[in-house]
Amino acid sequence: MSASRATVQTERAVRQTERQPRRPRVSKRAIPYLYITPAVIFELFIHILPMLIGIAISLLGLTLFYIHYWTQAPFVGLQNYGIALNFGGAAGSALFHSFLITVAYTILVVGLSWVLGMTAALLLNGDFRGRGWFRTLFLIPYALPAYIVVITWSFMLQKDNGAINALLSALHVSNPPFWLVGTNAFWSMVMTATWRSWPFAFLFLLAGLQSIPSDMYEAASLEGASKWRQFLAITLPSLKPVNVVLLLVTFLWTFNDFNTPFVLFGQAPPPSADLLSLHIYVSSFVNWNFGLGSAMSVLLLIFLFIVSLVYLRIFQAGGASNE
Amino acid sequence: MSEYQVSQAKSQVIARSRVNRQAGRLRESQVYAVLRVVGLIFFTFITLFPLYTIVTTAIKPLQDVQSTFHWIPSRITFAPFGDIWQTVPLARYFLNSIIISGAATLISVAIAILAGYALSRYRFTGRRVFSLVVLSTQMFPGILFLLPLFIIFINIQQTIGVQLYGSYLGLIITYLTFSLPVAIWMLSGYFDSLPLGLEEAASIDGASSLGTLMRIIIPLSLPGIIAVAIYSFMTAWNELLFASILTSAATRTLSVGLQGYATQSNVYWNQLMAASIVVSIPIVIAFLALQKYMVQGLTSGAVK
Numbered sequence: 001m002s003a004s005r006a007t008v009q010t011e012r013a014v015r016q017t018e019r020q021p022r023r024p025r026v027s028k029r030a031i032p033y034l035y036i037t038p039a040v041i042f043e044l045f046i047h048i049l050p051m052l053i054g055i056a057i058s059l060l061g062l063t064l065f066y067i068h069y070w071t072q073a074p075f076v077g078l079q080n081y082g083i084a085l086n087f088g089g090a091a092g093s094a095l096f097h098s099f100l101i102t103v104a105y106t107i108l109v110v111g112l113s114w115v116l117g118m119t120a121a122l123l124l125n126g127d128f129r130g131r132g133w134f135r136t137l138f139l140i141p142y143a144l145p146a147y148i149v150v151i152t153w154s155f156m157l158q159k160d161n162g163a164i165n166a167l168l169s170a171l172h173v174s175n176p177p178f179w180l181v182g183t184n185a186f187w188s189m190v191m192t193a194t195w196r197s198w199p200f201a202f203l204f205l206l207a208g209l210q211s212i213p214s215d216m217y218e219a220a221s222l223e224g225a226s227k228w229r230q231f232l233a234i235t236l237p238s239l240k241p242v243n244v245v246l247l248l249v250t251f252l253w254t255f256n257d258f259n260t261p262f263v264l265f266g267q268a269p270p271p272s273a274d275l276l277s278l279h280i281y282v283s284s285f286v287n288w289n290f291g292l293g294s295a296m297s298v299l300l301l302i303f304l305f306i307v308s309l310v311y312l313r314i315f316q317a318g319g320a321s322n323e
Numbered sequence: 324m325s326e327y328q329v330s331q332a333k334s335q336v337i338a339r340s341r342v343n344r345q346a347g348r349l350r351e352s353q354v355y356a357v358l359r360v361v362g363l364i365f366f367t368f369i370t371l372f373p374l375y376t377i378v379t380t381a382i383k384p385l386q387d388v389q390s391t392f393h394w395i396p397s398r399i400t401f402a403p404f405g406d407i408w409q410t411v412p413l414a415r416y417f418l419n420s421i422i423i424s425g426a427a428t429l430i431s432v433a434i435a436i437l438a439g440y441a442l443s444r445y446r447f448t449g450r451r452v453f454s455l456v457v458l459s460t461q462m463f464p465g466i467l468f469l470l471p472l473f474i475i476f477i478n479i480q481q482t483i484g485v486q487l488y489g490s491y492l493g494l495i496i497t498y499l500t501f502s503l504p505v506a507i508w509m510l511s512g513y514f515d516s517l518p519l520g521l522e523e524a525a526s527i528d529g530a531s532s533l534g535t536l537m538r539i540i541i542p543l544s545l546p547g548i549i550a551v552a553i554y555s556f557m558t559a560w561n562e563l564l565f566a567s568i569l570t571s572a573a574t575r576t577l578s579v580g581l582q583g584y585a586t587q588s589n590v591y592w593n594q595l596m597a598a599s600i601v602v603s604i605p606i607v608i609a610f611l612a613l614q615k616y617m618v619q620g621l622t623s624g625a626v627k
Binding site: 029043050057146155160304 | 355366369372380391392438450459462463475501532560561581603607617
């Protein structure tokens with residue numbers, strides 16, 4: 001760190017002596033700070049300050065009674081966190097249930113999207129006629145606005161006038177189910193979210209595949225390695241940097257997903273579709289318990305932060321030993 | 324032409340298999356060719372199935388939509404495409420979404436260019452902290468700062484009289500900040516790929532830092548800037564959670580407004596699908612037309 005900074009400084013010193021005529025209107029040291037100032041202002045105003053206020057609210061008993069004079073809400077310390085983490089209590093056990101649902105949902109959606117995206121990317125990673133057309137077609141679900149995708153699926157998943165059950169009865173499945181109630185609601189969400197997010201994995205992985213030099217495959221092929229062997233020995237290791245970013249980004253999006261359950265089920269989702277973002281939304285804006293809602297969001301943030309940190313630590317350690 | 328290419332490819336495969344002296348090689352490649360066709364049919368089907376449903380539902384009368392689903396519309400009507408403008412003030416929502424997303428995109432891109440340039444070309448104290456904090460805001464759950472932002476907006480209105488809640492301005496500054504982290508990350512990656520010599524030549528000519536950025540770096544970075552602009556526009560155009568709380572009837576955006584086709588008594592599925600087509604077409608066409616920039620920009624940081 002300090003060594004690299006020193007070399008940068010000497011580089012800069014060399015550069016400065018090289019270019020003589022410079023109008024010193026702004027101090028050179030101030031320039032980068034001027035460039036980042038607008039970004040810092042907006043980040044502080046929209047991200048950092050509200051986060052701090054959110055943490056403060058989580059320490060208040062800001063319930064329905066104080067909603068109109070919320071500055072007078074009593075300070076309750078960590079009581080909201082106690083309620084949220086007391087898995088024996090009603091609020092705590094509901095939160096824990098919602099957490100488990102969200103974990104299962106995230107693993108399934110991220111996993112399925114990766115497998116589908118990887119498969120489609122491998123199918124299109126070659127030179128054949130119509131390749132560009134297929135690529136464009138596969139990107140359409142991702143280009144559609146997310147809420148439109150969910151609206152469309154909510155129509156397709158209708159019991160009697162929906163396309164999914166029409167397809168099932170065309171395949172001679174008897175008793176087509178209600179999709180949007182009970183445990184089926186969970187699978188409806190998984191299908192909907194996967195349909196929209198696999199093209200993003202596909203886009204990323206296809207770009208990654210195309211950056212792998214083809215002579216690596218030619219060499220492996222000459223040595224008689226099977227396609228599957230080549231995939232394991234060349235493709236997957238080369239895609240590691242792409243996968244690290246892709247999986248982290250899709251994990252964060254899916255874990256924080258609000259659109260899918262909200263557009264499918266509104267403010268009263270069935271228990272199997274009670275994702276965390278919607279759970280906290282309902283606790284805050286429907287049940288008017290903002291203190292508890294904020295405590296839950298802070299816990300969610302801490303969880304995401306730890307997972308991301310551990311994930312990056314593991315990856316970066318692995319990356320360093322590879323290099 | 325294509326047959327020639329195919330036969331050429333085949334002969335290459337054959338030649339290679341001879342070199343390998345592996346009898347199974349040719350059969351293996353034929354198996355993969357069949358698998359590719361099967362795979363492409365599968366993906367085409369799962370992609371087209373919902374799209375086909377949207378289009379055919381939009382041209383059915385309401386009565387047909389509310390009864391058993393039929394693959395081929397028995398009666399075709401384009402009335403839903405006219406009705407959508409009356410059932411809800413769709414034109415108003417459309418205009419609101421365009422104003423908010425457009426303004427958020429312009430400002431976000433401008434801010435991200437400056438910050439990305441600073442990260443790419445300057446080594447300054449606090450650089451690491453800045454980039455880490457900005458990137459980590461990407462993992463903030465929106466639900467955490469929805470209420471605080473609402474409270475801040477209300478307080479600003481009461482103290483200095485600037486209306487942020489229920490106004491264009493409030494959503495514009497919110498959405499532009501949402502897209503900033505990825506925009507800065509993508510652009511600084513893009514700037515990293517441009518050779519340093521460009522600026523050295525310019526600064527020998529006496530150009531200022533900002534002048535170099537405007538006249539040399541920005542024109543060369545147009546693909547990256549276009550990618551960031553698409554990303555920012557889509558972020559704003561797709562947002563629902565904050566729009567549902569921070570807009571009023573006059574500033575409602577499409578994401579919230581489309582729920583108006585589902586009333587207590589009735590869901591106008593045919594109009595909902597017609598409106599979905601109208602709302603999606605501009606953004607889908609823009610995305611698909613500019614997809615190669617999106618691929619370059621999104622992956623420039625990760626693929627290197």
